[in-house]
Amino acid sequence: MPQSKNDVVLEVKDLKMHFPITRGLFRKVVGMVKAVDGISFALKRGETLGLVGESGCGKTTVGRCISRLYQPTSGEIYFKGKNIADVPEKELKPLRRNISMIFQDPYSSLDPRQNAGSIVGEPMVVHRLVKSRDEYKEKVKHLFEIVGLNPELTTRYPHEFSGGQRQRIGIARALAADPDVIICDEPVSALDVSIQAQIINLLMDLKSEGEKRLTYIFIAHDLSVVKHISDRIAVMYLGRIVELTTPRELYNNPLHPYTQALLSAVPVPDPEVEENRERIILEGEVPSPLFPPNGCALHQRCPIATPECSKTVPPLRECSEDHWVACLRI
Amino acid sequence: MGRLLEVKNLRTQFKTFDGIVKAVDGVSFYLDEKEIIGIVGESGCGKSVTQLSIMQLINRPGKIVGGEVWFEGKDLLKYKQHGPEMRSIRGGKIAMIFQEPMTSLNPVLTLGYQLAESLILHLKMSKEEARKRAIELLGMVGIPSPEDRIDDYPHQFSGGMRQRVMIAMALACNPKILIADEPTTSLDVTTQAQLLELMVDMVHKFNSSLILVTHNLGVVARYAQRIYIMYAGRIVEEGTCKEIFKRPRHPYTKGLLRSVPRLDVEGERLIPIEGLPPRLTDLPDQCAFLPRCPYKTEKCSTSPMPELRSVPGEGHKIRCYVDIPEVDYATV
Ligand SMILES: Nc1ncnc2c1ncn2[C@@H]1O[C@H](COP(=O)(O)OP(=O)(O)OP(=O)(O)O)[C@@H](O)[C@H]1O
Ligand SMILES: Nc1ncnc2c1ncn2[C@@H]1O[C@H](COP(=O)(O)OP(=O)(O)OP(=O)(O)O)[C@@H](O)[C@H]1O
Ligand SMILES: [Mg+2]
Ligand SMILES: [Mg+2]
Numbered sequence: 001m002p003q004s005k006n007d008v009v010l011e012v013k014d015l016k017m018h019f020p021i022t023r024g025l026f027r028k029v030v031g032m033v034k035a036v037d038g039i040s041f042a043l044k045r046g047e048t049l050g051l052v053g054e055s056g057c058g059k060t061t062v063g064r065c066i067s068r069l070y071q072p073t074s075g076e077i078y079f080k081g082k083n084i085a086d087v088p089e090k091e092l093k094p095l096r097r098n099i100s101m102i103f104q105d106p107y108s109s110l111d112p113r114q115n116a117g118s119i120v121g122e123p124m125v126v127h128r129l130v131k132s133r134d135e136y137k138e139k140v141k142h143l144f145e146i147v148g149l150n151p152e153l154t155t156r157y158p159h160e161f162s163g164g165q166r167q168r169i170g171i172a173r174a175l176a177a178d179p180d181v182i183i184c185d186e187p188v189s190a191l192d193v194s195i196q197a198q199i200i201n202l203l204m205d206l207k208s209e210g211e212k213r214l215t216y217i218f219i220a221h222d223l224s225v226v227k228h229i230s231d232r233i234a235v236m237y238l239g240r241i242v243e244l245t246t247p248r249e250l251y252n253n254p255l256h257p258y259t260q261a262l263l264s265a266v267p268v269p270d271p272e273v274e275e276n277r278e279r280i281i282l283e284g285e286v287p288s289p290l291f292p293p294n295g296c297a298l299h300q301r302c303p304i305a306t307p308e309c310s311k312t313v314p315p316l317r318e319c320s321e322d323h324w325v326a327c328l329r330i
Numbered sequence: 331m332g333r334l335l336e337v338k339n340l341r342t343q344f345k346t347f348d349g350i351v352k353a354v355d356g357v358s359f360y361l362d363e364k365e366i367i368g369i370v371g372e373s374g375c376g377k378s379v380t381q382l383s384i385m386q387l388i389n390r391p392g393k394i395v396g397g398e399v400w401f402e403g404k405d406l407l408k409y410k411q412h413g414p415e416m417r418s419i420r421g422g423k424i425a426m427i428f429q430e431p432m433t434s435l436n437p438v439l440t441l442g443y444q445l446a447e448s449l450i451l452h453l454k455m456s457k458e459e460a461r462k463r464a465i466e467l468l469g470m471v472g473i474p475s476p477e478d479r480i481d482d483y484p485h486q487f488s489g490g491m492r493q494r495v496m497i498a499m500a501l502a503c504n505p506k507i508l509i510a511d512e513p514t515t516s517l518d519v520t521t522q523a524q525l526l527e528l529m530v531d532m533v534h535k536f537n538s539s540l541i542l543v544t545h546n547l548g549v550v551a552r553y554a555q556r557i558y559i560m561y562a563g564r565i566v567e568e569g570t571c572k573e574i575f576k577r578p579r580h581p582y583t584k585g586l587l588r589s590v591p592r593l594d595v596e597g598e599r600l601i602p603i604e605g606l607p608p609r610l611t612d613l614p615d616q617c618a619f620l621p622r623c624p625y626k627t628e629k630c631s632t633s634p635m636p637e638l639r640s641v642p643g644e645g646h647k648i649r650c651y652v653d654i655p656e657v658d659y660a661t662v
Contacts, residue, residue: 192545192607198604201599267549267551269550269551269590270575270594273594274552285488
């Protein structure tokens with residue numbers, strides 16, 4: 001993949017999303033949830049960036065900021081060179097076409113009153129991408145085929161489909177407007193193990209087979225899945241990226257203590273491997289994002305923390321080629 | 331090691347509008363003293379119903395329609411569901427940790443009260459003794475300053491802490507058997523790892539045995555000595571953990587192992603199991619995996635559901651007519 005600057009489809013700079021916590025009749029602001037607190041990364045066309053981290057670390061919020069379902073508190077989001085972070089709501093329509101989302105829950109993310117065909121076809125109508133009824137039907141049929149659904153099922157309603165099939169409908173819909181970037185938010189977490197692989201393969205095939213080189217942001221808490229599908233992985237902890245590198249490097253040479261703990265927490269389905277694996281168990285629990293610790297967010301749970309770690313927020317720095325880490329001790 | 335529990339030909343069904351759901355259809359398994367076994371299978375295959383049946387916690391429209399559950403020389407299914415024998419076994423000699431901790435803790439009672447309650451009931455402790463022991467137990471499962479937290483209510487605890495309390499509660503009466511039904515799946519990965527580790531440590535410490543119910547093959551590989559793989563209400567493969575992961579002999583097990591991405595393996599293409607799990611209301615007379623099976627033969631479609639049969643390897647059994655060719659193991 002050429003490394004030219006032009007190849008960058010998406011660049012996020014110091015993105016922050018703070019949600020106010022309000023109380024009482026006058027909605028007095030009593031605190032701020034710093035859901036995303038200064039995140040930066042760049043994505044090249046055709047690349048898949050995995051976002052991993054535990055519940056509440058801000059993965060979904062990052063996705064929603066990029067697709068501009070949220071107005072970020074601050075920071076810049078460059079899509080094909082244009083900053084879309086502050087584009088007002090009414091000018092967002094073309095953007096919505098270019099950046100689409102696939103959601104975690106295949107049960108609640110589809111409108112139950114719409115049939116599968118119109119769920120999938122809707123973005124084409126909204127963005128006026130078809131000229132005739134026939135073209136519309138043809139395209140919907142094609143989308144069904146791409147995602148491995150029988151086109152005869154267009155008239156069925158969501159409740160008539162299994163979880164895996166519903167996720168295929170969600171993917172077909174995300175593809176309908178021919179986007180550049182797809183944000184996949186936990187697309188397989190709600191599916192049975194034997195169905196997960198079907199969907200993962202489908203997502204990977206769509207990327208390699210289509211004429212357009214799709215770019216993915218793949219959000220999941222399952223590190224094995226993320227490692228499988230991503231070209232680079234960003235590990236998040238409490239609203240920040242703590243490590244960013246290739247899957248191979250992340251597995252073979254994890255630098256951040258949190259990444260090390262996360263890796264060792266994921267068991268490998270092989271008893272012989274498990275027998276010899278080192279386990280790093282973090283003490284305590286993930287702090288509340290309402291009251292994040294000072295300094296490095298991990299310092300209270302970190303096995304190698306020093307007093308300095310409770311004072312200074314470690315910046316994300318490149319410590320070897322394409323391997324970024326935010327830790328004062330590395 | 332002595333045999334602790336033996337479940338024989340257990341059958342549990344639910345009457346629904348769509349017909350009879352054969353949730354557990356002839357399940358047999360055993361558990362030895364100080365052993366950890368894993369029960370693995372996908373959503374809806376009958377893992378929970380199997381465990382709930384052992385405890386006789388099946389309510390209408392469900393019914394245990396057959397089988398035996400041998401524990402300490404008695405068939406537990408002979409006891410009345412609400413009789414004194416089952417009441418003293420539940421939470422006493424056999425304890426269970428459920429998937430969702432909030433549903434098994436009473437929100438209006440303090441944690442201390444709930445812990446002490448079972449100590450008083452099962453171990454006949456005095457109030458003071460029970461409270462002291464409860465504080466001790468909370469400390470053992472890693473609740474900081476347990477003497478201050480003991481009078482808290484469940485909602486004052488985080489999900490991970492509640493699950494710790496559940497572990498404390500389950501182990502309070504020093505049970506012979508701990509059944510953990512997906513005890514940590516609703517929690518974060520690092521918290522999951524923390525709690526599984528804690529649970530296994532405690533089981534060792536108390537000399538108990540553990541039935542680990544999960545859909546996570548990795549968890550089983552890490553902790554269990556033997557595993558049972560369930561599909562559509564039946565056990566389709568059983569054997570030692572080492573053996574089954576190395577040489578899965580049922581096409582479903584093999585399919586499962588090939589379809590999950592592994593942290594320690596570079597991203598080869600996954601090989602999914604095609605199709606969908608069957609509905610338990612209209613199971614075929616043949617093998618339930620038949621429609622999805624890449625190894626099926628003529629015999630499979632013309633014969634009834636295969637019985638479990640022994641294959642080479644310690645205690646290794648499969649419910650399948652086919653012998654997967656030797657060369658295929660190279661690709662697992
Ligand atoms: N609309 C909102 N208003 C207030 N707080 C929010 C909002 N959305 C998210 N948050 C908070 O921001 C933090 C990050 O949430 P987010 O959903 O991005 O996490 P996540 O990493 O996707 O977690 P999960 O793995 O559970 O999906 C959480 O503490 C959450 O409670
Ligand atoms: N109360 C009920 N009424 C009707 N059917 C039920 C009831 N409880 C369970 N079942 C059915 O029994 C079957 C087995 O359910 P069970 O809860 O044992 O699955 P499981 O293997 O534990 O799945 P999971 O991994 O999702 O927990 C399912 O098909 C389920 O639909
Ligand atoms: Mg999320
Ligand atoms: Mg269950």
